Amino acid sequence: MAANQDPELVxxxxxxxETVDITNFLVEPLTRxxxxxxxxAAADLGSSEASVLIRDGDQGDLRFLTAIGEVxxxxxxxxxxxxxxxxxxxLSSGQPMVVSDVGEEESFYAEVDxxxxxxxxxxxxxxxxxxxxxxxxxxxxxxxxPPPWDQFTPDEMDKAAHCxxxxxxxxxxxxxxxxxxxxxxxTLSEPGAVxxxxxxxxxxxxxSSAEHREMMDLALLLREIAGRGDAERAMCRDILEAILxxxxxxxxxxxxx
Amino acid sequence: MTIVTGxxxxxxxxxxxxxxxxDEWRSATGKGVSVAVxxxxxxxxxxxxxxKVSSSVEARVENKKVVFDxxxxxxxxxxxxxxxxxxxxxxxxxxxxEFHSIRVLGTGGLGDGHAFLAGLEYAVKNRYRIIxxxxxxxxxxxxxxxxxxxxxxxxxxxxxxAAANNLPHPSFPSVFSSSLIxxxxxxxxxxxxxxxxxxxxxxxxxxxxxxxxxWPAGGYRNLTGNSFACPHIAGxxxxxxxxxxxxxxxxxxxxLYAIARENIDKKKxxxxxxx
Numbered sequence: 001m002a003a004n005q006d007p008e009l010v011x012x013x014x015x016x017x018e019t020v021d022i023t024n025f026l027v028e029p030l031t032r033x034x035x036x037x038x039x040x041a042a043a044d045l046g047s048s049e050a051s052v053l054i055r056d057g058d059q060g061d062l063r064f065l066t067a068i069g070e071v072x073x074x075x076x077x078x079x080x081x082x083x084x085x086x087x088x089x090x091l092s093s094g095q096p097m098v099v100s101d102v103g104e105e106e107s108f109y110a111e112v113d114x115x116x117x118x119x120x121x122x123x124x125x126x127x128x129x130x131x132x133x134x135x136x137x138x139x140x141x142x143x144x145x146p147p148p149w150d151q152f153t154p155d156e157m158d159k160a161a162h163c164x165x166x167x168x169x170x171x172x173x174x175x176x177x178x179x180x181x182x183x184x185x186x187t188l189s190e191p192g193a194v195x196x197x198x199x200x201x202x203x204x205x206x207x208s209s210a211e212h213r214e215m216m217d218l219a220l221l222l223r224e225i226a227g228r229g230d231a232e233r234a235m236c237r238d239i240l241e242a243i244l245x246x247x248x249x250x251x252x253x254x255x256x257x
Numbered sequence: 258m259t260i261v262t263g264x265x266x267x268x269x270x271x272x273x274x275x276x277x278x279x280d281e282w283r284s285a286t287g288k289g290v291s292v293a294v295x296x297x298x299x300x301x302x303x304x305x306x307x308x309k310v311s312s313s314v315e316a317r318v319e320n321k322k323v324v325f326d327x328x329x330x331x332x333x334x335x336x337x338x339x340x341x342x343x344x345x346x347x348x349x350x351x352x353x354x355e356f357h358s359i360r361v362l363g364t365g366g367l368g369d370g371h372a373f374l375a376g377l378e379y380a381v382k383n384r385y386r387i388i389x390x391x392x393x394x395x396x397x398x399x400x401x402x403x404x405x406x407x408x409x410x411x412x413x414x415x416x417x418x419a420a421a422n423n424l425p426h427p428s429f430p431s432v433f434s435s436s437l438i439x440x441x442x443x444x445x446x447x448x449x450x451x452x453x454x455x456x457x458x459x460x461x462x463x464x465x466x467x468x469x470x471x472w473p474a475g476g477y478r479n480l481t482g483n484s485f486a487c488p489h490i491a492g493x494x495x496x497x498x499x500x501x502x503x504x505x506x507x508x509x510x511x512x513l514y515a516i517a518r519e520n521i522d523k524k525k526x527x528x529x530x531x532x
Binding site: 083084085088089092093094095096097098099100101102132133151152153154157 | 297336337338339362391392393394396420442444466467478479480481482483484
């Protein structure tokens with residue numbers, strides 16, 4: 001391998017490997033902590049089935065990030081198309097809701113139940129919010145023990161909302177760490193110098209949340225501009241400051257085309 | 258009979274109102290009152306809603322602006338169920354109200370608040386008398402445009418009813434106390450026995466716990482959330498506006514508080530031990 005003759009490349013590879021290890025180290029405990037919090041909250045709500053769904057891309061799709069309960073393993077990675085089911089509504093409206101009788105004809109849950117062999121009858125779904133952004137949905141399904149069950153109460157909705165606050169910050173940390181890890185994987189697999197244009201192109205196609213992706217893209221752009229010289233740096237700073245001034249005075253009030 | 262008195266202080270003036278409401282409004286049906294439901298759409302084939310929806314439009318983004326297209330009959334009118342549930346609650350109270358469905362949810366990629374605001378603007382431009390908003394946004398960048406839109410609604414005579422945030426955060430628009438009516442859920446079952454309480458703003462309380470509602474494909478569901486308290490008040494307003502078509506949003510609000518106060522007083526008389 002060429003790396004044997006090129007100490008600079010060896011050094012670079014080592015750095016990247018370390019980065020990847022660090023981010024793996026970050027991502028895994030986060031999902032474990034989320035699951036642990038869900039177990040505590042579910043026990044408090046007299047339920048034993050709970051799941052966290054996070055945005056998948058920026059078109060309103062969701063996917064199961066982590067789940068606890070009988071069919072947890074089968075749910076992982078499963079997707080919910082935009083606007084489908086209670087979770088889709090909660091994501092797009094930001095409003096929590098309880099459904100006491102999901103019913104068999106509910107097409108979305110019927111599909112999931114068919115795949116998992118589980119029977120969804122009651123749902124408490126609450127949005128996961130971070131920095132005023134709805135980043136996912138926390139759901140509790142059914143109660144523990146055999147039915148019939150008491151419906152979820154308004155107090156339990158409030159409890160779930162508090163738990164969702166803690167879970168949301170962990171989910172946000174998870175999303176950043178995951179994107180960082182993917183970036184590490186990407187740059188590691190590219191031979192030679194890192195091509196920023198190629199990395200940016202790759203970033204545009206990643207199904208991560210828009211804010212995280214845009215943030216990283218901005219960082220990559222700034223890095224490229226900063227490397228081009230004093231004049232470019234000064235101009236970039238002026239433009240960024242102008243954007244800030246614009247955004248402070250902007251007051252758009254018409255949304256119709 | 259309910260005696261309504263109200264004072265409202267704005268930056269420019271103090272408005273006051275005094276009038277009497279005869280109890281006949283309680284037997285109104287919402288006839289001739291237009292109600293916009295800004296939500297996930299309405300299933301017009303549901304037996305509870307058949308023939309009651311006069312128009313259905315859906316939001317679509319074109320060149321970074323939101324446009325509204327008519328929903329083709331037979332095309333997924335409500336993929337989520339939430340809008341159908343809200344319209345069903347209103348229609349349960351005001352069966353002759355005329356519904357207008359403005360779908361801003363469940364169309365993919367539109368959950369960011371822009372479609373919701375555009376829906377509100379669309380409803381105000383069409384001067385629907387009642388606008389039911391069982392959704393909201395917590396994004397600060399929408400604070401100012403929403404404030405402006407609600408002022409326009411108020412001046413146009415549209416009564417905007419919004420679900421208060423179920424969560425311990427302020428959400429917009431329900432925190433704007435002066436130009437809209439915000440509603441929070443209670444365990445009360447009778448829609449006429451609504452009340453109010455003081456939170457960050459004055460909120461009306463209406464049934465919102467385990468409410469039986471129509472659901473797409475002809476079914477029913479039992480649902481809990483402020484989303485379902487809000488349409489109860491929208492239904493009551495439809496009755497008031499049929500009986501008194503000339504009420505301004507300010508007068509509607511004053512009337513609701515006067516009725517809520519009566520309801521609270523009656524409850525105290527009936528069960529003083531609760532206090």
